[in-house]
Amino acid sequence: MTKMHSSVMSLKKISNLFFCFCFCGIMLIPLTVKLIGLAPTPVVGENRPLASSPAWFNQKIRKWPSILDSWFNDHLAFRSHLLGLYIRYWEKGLDAPVKVNVTGRKNEMFMQHISPTVTPYLGVHPLSKEHLVNLKLGYAGTQAWFQSHGIPYLLVSIPDKTTLYPEWLPFWAAWKKGQSRYQQIVDVLSKSDIEYLDMLPVLAKQKSSMRLYNIWFDVCHWNGNALSIAYQTIGRRISKWSPAFTPRPEFYSIVPTDAYRYQYGSETVPYLRLQHPDLLENHSNLLPGEEAPKNWMGPLLLINKNQEKHGLWFMSDSYFSMTHTEQLPQCVGSISPLALHVQAFLRTHYNRFSLTFANDVLNIFRPTVVVEAFVERSQGARTRANDPLIRILGDIFLKTPSHILKPDMDLATVKTVNAEFNRKSEAENALTLIAENKDPIILLPSLKADNDGRVAVMGHIQAPGNTAIQLFYAQKDQGFSGDRVVTQPLKKGTNLIHLHVSVTPGEWVKLRLDPGGVPGDYHFLALPEAATRTAG
Numbered sequence: 001m002t003k004m005h006s007s008v009m010s011l012k013k014i015s016n017l018f019f020c021f022c023f024c025g026i027m028l029i030p031l032t033v034k035l036i037g038l039a040p041t042p043v044v045g046e047n048r049p050l051a052s053s054p055a056w057f058n059q060k061i062r063k064w065p066s067i068l069d070s071w072f073n074d075h076l077a078f079r080s081h082l083l084g085l086y087i088r089y090w091e092k093g094l095d096a097p098v099k100v101n102v103t104g105r106k107n108e109m110f111m112q113h114i115s116p117t118v119t120p121y122l123g124v125h126p127l128s129k130e131h132l133v134n135l136k137l138g139y140a141g142t143q144a145w146f147q148s149h150g151i152p153y154l155l156v157s158i159p160d161k162t163t164l165y166p167e168w169l170p171f172w173a174a175w176k177k178g179q180s181r182y183q184q185i186v187d188v189l190s191k192s193d194i195e196y197l198d199m200l201p202v203l204a205k206q207k208s209s210m211r212l213y214n215i216w217f218d219v220c221h222w223n224g225n226a227l228s229i230a231y232q233t234i235g236r237r238i239s240k241w242s243p244a245f246t247p248r249p250e251f252y253s254i255v256p257t258d259a260y261r262y263q264y265g266s267e268t269v270p271y272l273r274l275q276h277p278d279l280l281e282n283h284s285n286l287l288p289g290e291e292a293p294k295n296w297m298g299p300l301l302l303i304n305k306n307q308e309k310h311g312l313w314f315m316s317d318s319y320f321s322m323t324h325t326e327q328l329p330q331c332v333g334s335i336s337p338l339a340l341h342v343q344a345f346l347r348t349h350y351n352r353f354s355l356t357f358a359n360d361v362l363n364i365f366r367p368t369v370v371v372e373a374f375v376e377r378s379q380g381a382r383t384r385a386n387d388p389l390i391r392i393l394g395d396i397f398l399k400t401p402s403h404i405l406k407p408d409m410d411l412a413t414v415k416t417v418n419a420e421f422n423r424k425s426e427a428e429n430a431l432t433l434i435a436e437n438k439d440p441i442i443l444l445p446s447l448k449a450d451n452d453g454r455v456a457v458m459g460h461i462q463a464p465g466n467t468a469i470q471l472f473y474a475q476k477d478q479g480f481s482g483d484r485v486v487t488q489p490l491k492k493g494t495n496l497i498h499l500h501v502s503v504t505p506g507e508w509v510k511l512r513l514d515p516g517g518v519p520g521d522y523h524f525l526a527l528p529e530a531a532t533r534t535a536g
Contacts, residue, residue, distance in 0.1 A: 105170065107215060108168040111220040117162045118162055120181040121182070122173060123180055126179060127181050132185070132188045134382060134383075135379070135380050135381070135382055135385075137385040137391050140393070141385065141387075141392070142390065143195060144396065144530070145534075149530075151368075151369070154195050154369065155195060157189065157199060157373070158319055158376065159182055160376040161222075163180060163200060181376065185379070185380065193398065197233070199233065210225045212229070215267055222324070223271075224254050224271045224324040227324055232247040234338070235341075241368065248337070254270045254271070256269070257270070257271040271326055274339075276306070279306045280339060280340075281305065282300070297321075298349075304339065304343050307341070307343040310342040310368045311343060312368065313371070314336060316371075316372070317349060318375075320334065346361065346365070389531065391458075391498040391500075392496065395456045395498070395500070400455070402456035402457060403458075407429055409524070414443065419433050421434075422434055429525065435464075435520055437519050440514065442512070446510050449504065453504055454500050454502055454503075456499065457511065458496075459525075460496055460525040461490070461494070461522060462522070463522060464521055466489075466518075471513055472485045472512040473485070473486075473512075476507075
């Protein structure tokens with residue numbers, strides 16, 4: 001019994017020693033690999049600065065252990081790989097999505113941070129009617145402005161991975177499915193007269209034959225295959241305005257490239273490579289008030305030494321400016337092969353657009369065509385309609401039921417209270433309303449609301465003082481009241497005014513305009529030239 005007990009104890013000691021040896025050996029591997037200089041390249045993007053190398057002689061000896069501990073924790077060999085494995089198996093092995101990304105079927109990853117793509121697809125927070133109206137007004141006004149200068153305009157929308165590959169979303173996505181934001185946007189834009197290209201049906205036809213979004217590398221953008229399809233589709237569409245934009249497959253190639261998605265490891269993905277980058281020279285310094293762009297969002301003007309005419313203004317977001325295209329030394333960010341079709345290629349972020357900037361650009365070069373593209377998750381150029389001239393141009397272009405207050409307006413259908421019109425005032429090229437007191441009123445003819453339930457009143461007015469213009473509205477047997485009014489501040493001098501009301505679609509709306517709260521002369525001037533040309 002003693003002998004047997006002794007044998008068991010010896011076996012336990014051996015197993016314990018073996019376990020300790022293995023444990024210490026495994027624990028020492030990272031330190032050993034680090035010290036002999038064989039540590040692998042990190043594959044995780046750090047979110048904070050790592051500890052710097054210890055400055056031994058600048059610190060007291062008793063602080064050396066804590067300094068070494070901080071440095072070693074941050075620079076441990078295999079540290080990033082272990083973090084990557086942890087995240088990867090937490091998401092994929094345990095099917096537990098983190099707030100950064102969502103893992104779907106077949107290990108497909110979907111972005112859910114910064115600009116989420118899953119919740120907008122599920123319709124969790126639908127876009128408001130006001131947002132959609134402003135979006136349509138902004139793009140319609142932009143097209144109207146370019147058309148008033150004789151320049152064709154094309155608007156392009158791009159679906160996120162969630163919308164193109166809903167079959168790859170996790171099983172729980174079917175539990176909460178409303179109308180996606182992309183479908184809301186498409187419904188609004190496709191039913192207007194805006195020159196519009198929806199890339200979803202184009203990409204959907206191709207997705208079974210090639211990958212258009214990657215598995216986990218850069219899933220917030222499409223890949224080189226999709227860029228190629230977009231180039232060809234846009235090129236064919238705008239070639240109706242100029243054959244110079246007919247797609248040229250020899251201008252680029254698709255190159256399989258090993259790319260890292262930080263903690264998820266490497267993936268071979270398709271990149272787009274331009275074939276003649278040496279033909280392009282950066283002349284961004286010619287742009288008004290602009291320095292050389294410091295990042296992909298900055299305006300970029302390229303001159304093609306091999307072309308003698310044509311220009312393209314390409315407004316986009318990161319889908320064309322920083323993804324799956326090999327970077328060129330003379331460019332900041334990526335560019336489309338369309339740059340090789342023209343003498344001058346201007347790339348800007350669509351949020352950089354303003355009418356002031358556009359006027360400055362046209363003083364430098366005149367684009368043959370303007371293309372504007374936005375991706376689903378960005379929700380488009382939603383603030384552009386803050387410009388009253390853009391709104392006016394948009395409503396004129398969309399043929400929104402409206403009254404335009406202008407010098408030659410028909411006064412036979414208009415009634416005034418506490419004021420009178422005078423066409424023979426001292427103000428030239430103006431229709432003057434002489435307000436007798438602080439409550440001048442103009443009763444305008446009723447208008448029938450459009451399919452969006454909108455009617456508008458717009459004009460160019462010179463006010464005698466700082467005040468506010470008010471538009472009262474009523475339906476059916478309603479009277480005018482302070483519960484149904486929209487207001488716009490007026491400063492002394494000239495103002496562009498745009499007032500719209502939202503009511504039941506197709507119903508008649510009674511309108512009363514109070515041009516201001518101060519007595520004096522209100523001059524109704526001609527609209528700016530772009531609006532006059534748009535109105536025809």
